[in-house]
Amino acid sequence: MNSIKVALIGNPNVGKSTLFNRLTGLKQRVGNYPGTTVDKRIGFFTENGQSIQLYDFPGTYSLYPKAADEEVVFDILSNPEHPDFPDKVFVVGHPLRLKRSLLLFKQVQDLGIPVKFVLNMMDEAEKGQIKINIEKLSQSLHTQVIPSNARTGEGLDVIKESISTEFAKEPAKFKVPLLYVNPVKEIREKLKLKSDYLAFQYAAQPNILHLTAEEKSTIENIRKQNHMVPARMQIAETLYRYDEIDAIVEQVESSSGEKKRSFSEKLDNVLTHGFWGYIIFFGLLFLMFQAIYSWAEVPMDAIDSLFAMLQSQAQGILGDGPLSSLIADGIIPGIGGVVIFIPQISILIFFLLLLEESGYMSRVVFLMDKWMKPFGLSGKSVVPLMSSVACAIPGIMAARNIENTRERLLTVLVAPFMTCSARLPVYAILIALVIPKHSFLGFDLQGIVLMALYLLGLFAALIFAFIGKKVLKSQYKSYLIMEMPAYHVPDWRNLFLGLWEKVSAFIFxxxxxxxxxxxxxxxxxxxxxxxxxxxxxxxxxxxxxxxxxxxxxxxxxxxxxxxxxxxxxxxxxxxxxxxxxxxxxxxxxxxxxxxxxxxxxxxxxxxxxxxxxxxxxxxxxxxxxxxxxxxxxxxxxxxxxxxxxxxxxxxxxxxxxxxxxxxxxxxxxxxxxxxxxxxxxxxxxxxxxxxxxxxx
Structure with missing residues (x-):
């Protein structure tokens, strides 16, 4: 039975990954797209007897990429020969950022891919006293619009059932500006593309991964002959899109009352405060490192006893001899020496996921931006650096979202200084050896030393970044541009799926x-x-x-x-x-x-x-x-x-x-x-x- 490839596409912070986890559960795997280090998440489920392969594409604001993971989205959607090219697409949008979500939807729709629109986080629209007429929006977009709330499971059954129904496959409605009509037609004919819109996209993209050197040269020559500037073409399309989108939103969106300050805005007055914000952040870190020692003690003792019993049992069953020695003195102690630290690693990763799931991690980025700038880093460097506390590899890969080349390179180079979970077993055993198990001002001395080591890694990263800033010159000045997601109670299912994914990757x-x-x-x-x-x-x-x-x-x-x-x-x-x-x-x-x-x-x-x-x-x-x-x-x-x-x-x-x-x-x-x-x-x-x- 052939499976259907279905892709989830959307802006960052629209709940796309939560929806993916809800639909697939533990039946998912993580890899890389061919030729890249960009995460590829594929999940599996069955609906009405049909096998579904669900792809969670990297978050992107439009099909004009600003980072490596966004490049992958356009590369796949513009190339039907790509192994991950989807049969059907759900564009996931946010009701409070409807215009931005519709910009991406219209671009995907005009590529001619069967598409439906999922309007997620509808509970936030209610809190913001925003009403959206779903029926009118469906008529305007010429496709099914599905309201949902992935955190509670609302709308999931409708999404699953809709996969087997017809997806809208509208012909491209985008009108190529007169200035570009002839060169776009020439690109379409020479590259044998299926639509003028795709040819326009090729002309407006500085880098398309799947094109051959000859095809890239053909496009570049046509650009030069016709004085085509990709950035201007992108602006022209965006302005065209928003004229259309503004008219749609005006018809379907209404406010039921005077807008009040949201809970997130009120909370930000404290959590992003110039003084209290830092006190709270470092206080949370301090409690996290105390928990790593105090909470993990009992399960670590249990694991230690289990492996001691296994070692004794192996010696008793196998007796004396090379095989017994190999298993009892080699394999069991070696594996046990790492497994015993799983409770501490789990606690660490749990806290990091908790900060991210609750929406607090974005505030950390905002808080730390002005402190990162003098060291040649960006506020966006905080996420890769904090991700490196779990493992440097995803931390380094997360640096792709940093637009400035020097800041991205410096983040990649200093991320390994951050104390990763692989160091935690080493720290734990050495601290237990040389630091007495005493209390200091009511806190565990060993936990204080552990936090000091984590801070030491951060200070080393900043020092080497500062040196790198002096050595590596950049002609561009960067600015932190980001949006804050609303605070919310973590989706515990989503959190524990992430915890299992990261801990199991460490174990195996x-x-x-x-x-x-x-x-x-x-x-x-x-x-x-x-x-x-x-x-x-x-x-x-x-x-x-x-x-x-x-x-x-x-x-x-x-x-x-x-x-x-x-x-x-x-x-x-x-x-x-x-x-x-x-x-x-x-x-x-x-x-x-x-x-x-x-x-x-x-x-x-x-x-x-x-x-x-x-x-x-x-x-x-x-x-x-x-x-x-x-x-x-x-x-x-x-x-x-x-x-x-x-x-x-x-x-x-x-x-x-x-x-x-x-x-x-x-x-x-x-x-x-x-x-x-x-x-x-x-x-x-x-x-x-x-x-x-x-x-x-």
């Missing part, structure tokens, strides 16, 4: 790497060159007699001896001289080295290494094992100096190959990823060196 993305690294580490630890490894039993047996060790002590020293003289031990000791100046022994050096694949690998590596070297069944927690680790002179390996050195190194170093790859994709050159790798890691090493030697 990190899990594959951790599993691979754990197996490699175990193999390297199970074999070693030289007589010290081969004759380990005899060497330790002799030392046991000399030192009167118990059977348990002898077993522990045997495991430690094998690990030290294994291939893994040799690798660690080879790289140890590089990291010794910042306080790391060969075991920690292995963890740092493997972390350059992905930061969270450090915890799995430590769990694997210390599980191999430990025979004490009571020491189920990796923190306890690391806390008891001692140098040959009897001093603790993880003292305050080493712990702070590690925290600073992980705060600043570029340790994520996926992030480097996405920066390459966004900048189209290896120059900037390599600069990131060298500068961030060099800065991290310098800070770790200073901290270790000052605290030693």
């Amino acid at each position: 993305g990190a899990g594959r790497i951790i599993l691979a690294v754990s197996v490699v580490l175990w193999v390297l630890s199970a074999w070693g060159p030289g007589e010290n490894f081969k004759n380990a039993e005899d060497i330790i047996a002799k030392q046991s007699i000399e030192n009167s060790w118990t059977e348990s002590e002898q077993a522990h020293h045997l495991e430690a001896h094998k690990l030290e003289y294994s291939m893994l031990g040799h690798i660690g000791k080879t790289i140890e001289p590089v990291f010794r100046p910042i306080g790391y022994d060969w075991k920690i050096s292995i963890g740092v080295l493997t972390s350059f694949a992905a930061r969270e690998v450090f915890v799995g590596t430590m769990a694997t290494i210390y599980s191999i070297g430990s025979d004490n069944e009571d020491e189920t927690q990796i923190v306890q094992r690391m806390r008891n680790e001692k140098n040959p002179d009897g001093s603790l390996v993880f003292n305050l100096a080493t712990g702070v050195s590690l925290l600073l190194f992980y705060a600043f170093a570029m340790q994520c190959m996926s992030t480097l790859a996405i920066v390459y994709r966004e900048t189209k050159t290896w120059k900037w990823p390599l600069i990131q790798l060298v500068l961030m890691s060099g800065f991290a090493y310098l800070c770790a060196f200073l901290a270790y030697n000052l605290l030693q």
Whole structure:
């Protein structure tokens, strides 16, 4: 059974993604459009026995793009050969921004694509005392208009049922201005396009992704011959559209009373206030980091006990031998070392989604704009930077919405300084090792240190952005232009779907790497060159007699001896001289080295290494094992100096190959990823060196 491709298209903040989640639930996947890093969300559902593929297109104000994700929308809609070209389209509009929504609708309709109009968030029209005559609007647009409220589910059944009914496919009504009639006709004939309007769009678009170099050259030559300026053509179409749209809105829209100040406007007096706005914002951040520690403690203990039981069960069922050792000492501790931090990561992402779903994140952008400008960034940089707190990859991709080239590049370059969720397991384990579990002024000291590390990442991002501003020159001055969505109670279904999407991406993305690294580490630890490894039993047996060790002590020293003289031990000791100046022994050096694949690998590596070297069944927690680790002179390996050195190194170093790859994709050159790798890691090493030697 062939499925129907249906696309949701609309302006930002019209509830399009909420509608998408309502219609598809968990039956959705996220990828990238071919040849881009722009998110592609596809969901699936069945209606009247028909399989539906639903596409959530990036938000756009018109078919004239101002950013990379908007380019994708026109590229797909103007190219029937595109694999994601929809059979039918719902343009989702907002009743309080009806004119702007209709501009996009008319453009899509004139492309000749079957289209219907969904007027979402109708509850906000009622609050604003605005009435819209749906029947008249349907007649004016020559298509079905469906009122809805995706947050409550109102109108969803009608939308589903309407997919199987006829969609309006109006012929293009746009009249090409006389000045452009002949060149537009020439473009249509040479490129064999289906309508004059599409040919006009091609002439008015500076960049069309799917065209060949020859086709682009043809359009450019016709532009030059006829003195056609794309920006002027876009303005001409927009003015034409609004003449038509103004007449429609005048007929269908009416106000039922004097407009009153909305709840959002009243709330903004406080939340965007020049003083209280910042106090509230930083207060929310402070509470968030306290919650990361206090709320997560119980589930983390439960997960820790579960993996300790699994490790014990594996040893009991499989007995002694290579397979038992691989599973019990390699795979289970490695995976458990990451899974245990899922509660903290979930809490962090939950709070970020809560800020976004409630409409508060846009106010944060507004508040921070004047503070970002001196550093060469924009208020719009706040969203990519805060998104990077979950993961730098979507944060970097979110920078596409920043129009100014320099501000966009600087945002991409400094986003990895923000503390991502991959750093959180590392921070949590190191803070537990070196920061006492005390209260300070009634607040958890460990939570305060965690927030300080997040702020440290932000300060580093701003400092490097300021330096970049001095190095990278821009001839354009940018301005923050954005609209504030109304405050509303979050759609909890939408929020938890987003939470599941992001947490599961972390689990399965990190899990594959951790599993691979754990197996490699175990193999390297199970074999070693030289007589010290081969004759380990005899060497330790002799030392046991000399030192009167118990059977348990002898077993522990045997495991430690094998690990030290294994291939893994040799690798660690080879790289140890590089990291010794910042306080790391060969075991920690292995963890740092493997972390350059992905930061969270450090915890799995430590769990694997210390599980191999430990025979004490009571020491189920990796923190306890690391806390008891001692140098040959009897001093603790993880003292305050080493712990702070590690925290600073992980705060600043570029340790994520996926992030480097996405920066390459966004900048189209290896120059900037390599600069990131060298500068961030060099800065991290310098800070770790200073901290270790000052605290030693």
